[in-house]
Amino acid sequence: MRVCVVGAGGREHALAEVLRRHHDVVVTPGNPGIPGSSSEPATAIDADLYVIGPEAPLVAGLADELRAAGRLVFGPGADGARLEGSKAWMKEVLVDAGVPTARHGTFTAIDPAFAFLDTLDGLYVVKTDGLAAGKGVVVTTSLDEARDAVRDYLSGAAFGDAGRTLVLEEGLTGPELSVLAVCDGQRAVALAPAQDFKRVADGDVGPNTGGMGAYSPVPVADPSVIDVVMRDGVEPTLAALRARGIDYRGVLYAGLMLTPTGPKMLEYNVRFGDPETQVVLPRLTSDLGELLASAAAGALVGAPTFDDGAAVTVVCAAEGYPREVRTGDRIEGLDAARAVPGAMVFCAGVGAGPDGTLVTAGGRVVTVTGMGASLAAARETAYGAVARISWPGMHHRSDIAAAAVLEGAT
Ligand code: AMP
Numbered sequence: 001m002r003v004c005v006v007g008a009g010g011r012e013h014a015l016a017e018v019l020r021r022h023h024d025v026v027v028t029p030g031n032p033g034i035p036g037s038s039s040e041p042a043t044a045i046d047a048d049l050y051v052i053g054p055e056a057p058l059v060a061g062l063a064d065e066l067r068a069a070g071r072l073v074f075g076p077g078a079d080g081a082r083l084e085g086s087k088a089w090m091k092e093v094l095v096d097a098g099v100p101t102a103r104h105g106t107f108t109a110i111d112p113a114f115a116f117l118d119t120l121d122g123l124y125v126v127k128t129d130g131l132a133a134g135k136g137v138v139v140t141t142s143l144d145e146a147r148d149a150v151r152d153y154l155s156g157a158a159f160g161d162a163g164r165t166l167v168l169e170e171g172l173t174g175p176e177l178s179v180l181a182v183c184d185g186q187r188a189v190a191l192a193p194a195q196d197f198k199r200v201a202d203g204d205v206g207p208n209t210g211g212m213g214a215y216s217p218v219p220v221a222d223p224s225v226i227d228v229v230m231r232d233g234v235e236p237t238l239a240a241l242r243a244r245g246i247d248y249r250g251v252l253y254a255g256l257m258l259t260p261t262g263p264k265m266l267e268y269n270v271r272f273g274d275p276e277t278q279v280v281l282p283r284l285t286s287d288l289g290e291l292l293a294s295a296a297a298g299a300l301v302g303a304p305t306f307d308d309g310a311a312v313t314v315v316c317a318a319e320g321y322p323r324e325v326r327t328g329d330r331i332e333g334l335d336a337a338r339a340v341p342g343a344m345v346f347c348a349g350v351g352a353g354p355d356g357t358l359v360t361a362g363g364r365v366v367t368v369t370g371m372g373a374s375l376a377a378a379r380e381t382a383y384g385a386v387a388r389i390s391w392p393g394m395h396h397r398s399d400i401a402a403a404a405v406l407e408g409a410t
């Protein structure tokens, strides 16, 4: 099969590498660090299957456009992608489907928003309704900070129109879990779970990012937890979408918090997670292309299988990320990192420099995955490979999967 992967990040690089185990792959637009990148748009590329990586083209209706041209597409249409395009609408669907979630409200004016904040219990969450590249969420114990965010969002100063409608919700606590479910419109199968690290710095401090690292499997998420997430979350949500006439074929990414009163859905994304993909897919032992093609055709076949080992991925970011980033710095050491046994390097914010060199071209620059028999071994491999990569201003977290490794040791 010839598969066209749409997107330009580390997630798409990982999708391409894993699909390539069984199929021919072209990536559009990709980037200079992803082999097989093409500058032709997806609509001009002839392929047997199209896999759309990022949310923006899904929300903009690329899957609909390709389907209208008779192509086989893995990724929801604009109707289903609204789950990620509008957090307010997602919450409506969750409530309809009876999925446990945080207490919340949707606001477009300051006074009612402030009044809702006053009903919360000391942990305040402010979210943009619209897309904000993973940066539109403030979680704070400070009422003043929450109020400042409300003002900045509603005025349009922080995120333009994406923030003029906002969702406020109670803060929940507990370990987070990402479950990526492959859906064919009717049925869904879960991929191996992952845990993502959202804050920029060690110890979960600093601003939220698109994700600074991830690991899989997740010791706190035994198979019974995944069954509950599928039964009480993903399946009723698919049914609620169907009831709205939405035939959802793609990844439904469940972002959960394992609270003391059970798993609660924080959010849905309508695509593979980044960087979760970089730990989940390398562990796959079955044919990814076949799985995605069957879901795209509305006839999911078989359950995906995963190796018994573990994967840990570390995002190396450019100076300034997640705020304003400096770009154009020369990236050194990618080949040396790839030479570490068990390591894989995925290119995201990577551009072409002079004389065939690669330079930084975005916030999250490369994602380095280590594979191993245990989380401890995978972690050592990942950090061993990261140590070989450098550019001025590069930063990364040094505690990805550290707590899970410690828990496993006790
Ligand atoms: P979201 O984009 O909705 O996934 O939010 C990004 C991150 O903000 C999540 O991964 C959590 O770390 C945090 N977050 C979102 N909602 C809540 C909540 N209700 N309580 C605590 N943390 C949250």
Ligand code: GLY
Pocket: 134, 196, 210, 211, 269, 272, 273, 274, 275, 276
């Ligand atoms: N890693 C979080 C996301 O993909 O949204």
